[in-house]
Amino acid sequence: MAQDKGYPPLSRTVEVQIDVVDRANNPPVWDHVVYGPIYCKENTAVGAKVVSIKASSGIENTPTVFYHLMPGSTAQTNKFHTFYLQQRSETSSKDNVTWADIKVNHPLDYESIKEYNLTIRVENNGAQQLASEATIHIVLEDVNDEIPLFTEGEQETVLEGEPIGSKVTQVNAIDKDGTAPNNQVTYYVVNSNRNEGKEYFEINRDTGEIFTKVIFDREKQGAYALEVEARDGAPSARPNSNGQPNSVGHADFSSYLSQQSETLHEFPYGIKVTCI
Numbered sequence: 001m002a003q004d005k006g007y008p009p010l011s012r013t014v015e016v017q018i019d020v021v022d023r024a025n026n027p028p029v030w031d032h033v034v035y036g037p038i039y040c041k042e043n044t045a046v047g048a049k050v051v052s053i054k055a056s057s058g059i060e061n062t063p064t065v066f067y068h069l070m071p072g073s074t075a076q077t078n079k080f081h082t083f084y085l086q087q088r089s090e091t092s093s094k095d096n097v098t099w100a101d102i103k104v105n106h107p108l109d110y111e112s113i114k115e116y117n118l119t120i121r122v123e124n125n126g127a128q129q130l131a132s133e134a135t136i137h138i139v140l141e142d143v144n145d146e147i148p149l150f151t152e153g154e155q156e157t158v159l160e161g162e163p164i165g166s167k168v169t170q171v172n173a174i175d176k177d178g179t180a181p182n183n184q185v186t187y188y189v190v191n192s193n194r195n196e197g198k199e200y201f202e203i204n205r206d207t208g209e210i211f212t213k214v215i216f217d218r219e220k221q222g223a224y225a226l227e228v229e230a231r232d233g234a235p236s237a238r239p240n241s242n243g244q245p246n247s248v249g250h251a252d253f254s255s256y257l258s259q260q261s262e263t264l265h266e267f268p269y270g271i272k273v274t275c276i
């Protein structure tokens with residue numbers, strides 16, 4: 001009851017409920033309050049374990065604990081159940097330990113979300129169930145799972161009689177990987193027999209600028225198809241890549257050459273150069 005010193009004194013009462021907790025009943029105790037940073041590659045398989053953590057019950061002779069992975073309000077705090085928790089008991093002669101294994105539930109993607117903070121709650125099994133919380137900080141690591149993509153196809157013209165080394169055009173490919181060298185793009189003229197332009201043009205590997213290697217004569221040939229390729233800078237993390245970087249650019253030019261009136265957007269990795 002609270003009473004003031006006025007005359008007459010006014011007072012107010014409020015009911016207070018007090019739970020009497022057994023002295024022996026303590027809340028569970030985590031090994032750590034914060035776990036991490038736990039580093040985890042973005043291509044970690046669904047079902048794979050990221051980390052195992054545990055708490056003791058805080059009650060002598062009642063080792064039972066229950067773990068819950070608490071979904072938060074954002075993707076980073078597991079709103080969409082990107083991770084799940086599996087409880088695992090380990091019984092030895094002197095100990096009865098229960099682990100919380102945190103596993104991947106949905107595919108991870110460094111390009112979308114780089115870090116997660118998970119809240120794990122543990123309850124014991126005393127007369128009054130008491131709980132404690134711990135946080136797991138998971139940091140994703142980029143792998144080379146994005147391929148470079150050319151921004152658009154090109155159709156360019158070059159004047160006949162121009163000196164060798166004249167700039168014809170510049171191609172550009174973008175790799176959405178989050179870190180270098182996974183997102184570093186280099187450019188090549190495709191070295192295949194069907195690439196008729198390979199003898200006539202060269203490319204700056206870093207900038208994608210294309211230059212002439214010959215002086216063109218329109219009376220000899222009026223148009224050249226040039227096939228170029230973009231590669232990223234590290235072994236691919238995609239399946240069946242055999243340790244090679246990701247690359248694009250092997251457009252089918254034979255079909256392009258037989259249908260010269262079609263726009264190059266259907267063959268976005270090639271360049272048609274016309275002499276004028």
Ligand SMILES: [Ca+2]
Pocket residue numbers: 042108109110111145146
């Ligand atoms: Ca990715």
Ligand SMILES: [Ca+2]
Pocket residue numbers: 144145146147148175176177182183184232233246
């Ligand atoms: Ca890449």
Ligand SMILES: [Ca+2]
Pocket residue numbers: 042110111142143144145146177178182
């Ligand atoms: Ca990546």
